[in-house]
Amino acid sequence: MRNRWLPNFAGDPARAERAATLLSRAVAAGAIALIVATRPLWTPQPVFPRVPFFAWLRGVPPWLEWTALVLVTAGTVGALLAGSGRRIGRWSLVALAGGLLFLALTDQHRLQPWAYQFILLALVLTAMPARDAIAWSRMLVASLYIYSALSKLDWTFIDSGGGQIVQGLLRCLPFDANLSNTSRRILTGSLAAGELLIGIGLCFRRSRRFAYYASLVMHALLLAALGPWGAHQKLGVLLWNAWFVAQNIALFGFAGERPVAVSTAPVRVPVSRWNLAVRGLIVFAILFPLTQPFGLCDVWPAWAVYATGPERLRVYINLNTADIDRVGKLIGPYVGPPRFIDNRCLVRIDRWSLDATQAPLYPQNRFRLGVALALAKAARLEQTIYVELDSPANRWNGKRSTRALSGSAAIAAELDRDWLNGFPRL
Numbered sequence: 001m002r003n004r005w006l007p008n009f010a011g012d013p014a015r016a017e018r019a020a021t022l023l024s025r026a027v028a029a030g031a032i033a034l035i036v037a038t039r040p041l042w043t044p045q046p047v048f049p050r051v052p053f054f055a056w057l058r059g060v061p062p063w064l065e066w067t068a069l070v071l072v073t074a075g076t077v078g079a080l081l082a083g084s085g086r087r088i089g090r091w092s093l094v095a096l097a098g099g100l101l102f103l104a105l106t107d108q109h110r111l112q113p114w115a116y117q118f119i120l121l122a123l124v125l126t127a128m129p130a131r132d133a134i135a136w137s138r139m140l141v142a143s144l145y146i147y148s149a150l151s152k153l154d155w156t157f158i159d160s161g162g163g164q165i166v167q168g169l170l171r172c173l174p175f176d177a178n179l180s181n182t183s184r185r186i187l188t189g190s191l192a193a194g195e196l197l198i199g200i201g202l203c204f205r206r207s208r209r210f211a212y213y214a215s216l217v218m219h220a221l222l223l224a225a226l227g228p229w230g231a232h233q234k235l236g237v238l239l240w241n242a243w244f245v246a247q248n249i250a251l252f253g254f255a256g257e258r259p260v261a262v263s264t265a266p267v268r269v270p271v272s273r274w275n276l277a278v279r280g281l282i283v284f285a286i287l288f289p290l291t292q293p294f295g296l297c298d299v300w301p302a303w304a305v306y307a308t309g310p311e312r313l314r315v316y317i318n319l320n321t322a323d324i325d326r327v328g329k330l331i332g333p334y335v336g337p338p339r340f341i342d343n344r345c346l347v348r349i350d351r352w353s354l355d356a357t358q359a360p361l362y363p364q365n366r367f368r369l370g371v372a373l374a375l376a377k378a379a380r381l382e383q384t385i386y387v388e389l390d391s392p393a394n395r396w397n398g399k400r401s402t403r404a405l406s407g408s409a410a411i412a413a414e415l416d417r418d419w420l421n422g423f424p425r426l
Helices: 002-009 016-037 062-082 087-106 113-127 130-152 155-159 163-172 181-201 205-226 235-254 273-294 321-334 349-357 365-378 408-416
Strands: 312-317 335-338 345-347 386-390 402-406
Touching (some): 016 062, 016 087, 016 113, 062 087, 113 130, 113 273, 130 181, 130 235, 163 181, 205 235, 321 335, 365 386, 365 408
Antiparallel strands (some): 386 402
16 A cells, blocks of 8 residues: 555655644644543543443443543643654653543543544554655545545435535525525535545545645535534534644645655665554554445444434333433433323433533444433333334435334343443443
């Protein structure tokens, strides 16, 4: 891959060191800002269920999580001050990546897309010389845009008019919000196609400058669409989009382009096992999203961030008079009115997540079933908890299949069939 692909992504060798240092400091600053914006998520909090990736992590003591958070804090400060050009800066990036990874393993909810991205970039900047770090980071970011766009180029996203993105954009810009359904679909499809062209354009030297400027415009529009004048998204969502602007300035602007006169002939230099391991990890991170339609890669590591097509579920509870006070104290604001057909009440676990942790809910049904199981136990509703699961939507017609699980025993049996853990912390 080095000989064939890296020259396409190479920046100016004379500017690589400073660009890598700038990017490492941007990663550190972004991590600090986003952890502070979603701070309840990163502590051993009792306000929202926590579901680790592996069953053996269900009993992790709180002091280990606090230690990892201290490690992340020290890593961000060290990387912010030293960058990646000095040994202390590289060790700081290792601490940042290791701490974030441990915290994410102990709670799937913490594997926010930005946390996953920071882990990968921190490892690249640690393991590789600046020239290679820029090229591999560019490759990763280009794949992110491509996968994100492909997740939106499906029937559900286009038919829904782009959801919050298009609705927020129309609300904050001087456009006629009373668009016909056809016009809204065309606008939605155009935005997704534009993101795809940006991702592809970033892969090639001749088109990279245009794709770079287009990416800055796209993130400015996203900030407008999702900000206070648009969809009123949480601060973390806005900070991540703003961070993309800083990242792209460092990666595609400040790093420049490899001069044509520079030879692309491979230079044989010793490569450490750590360098090879990180290269393999990035190749895996770039290719693994291809397995998301087959249920292997989760939605967020596949960069399907605003997609509407992945699997989903709804949680319902059936309240008796004796349950109302107890449930009201636990999740009162998030319980809807009873349905006419069966008297079940919808529980808005997505809103619960946003208010309790300041972060969007991890989109995998496995995690959400764990939240439902924890809720049933905390509210003593093991027999009356009811979950409706929707399969991923067909890309071409949006059709889904739906099935239901009634009671905690049925939910636990469903979780036993998953290859990763879905049971909440002890």
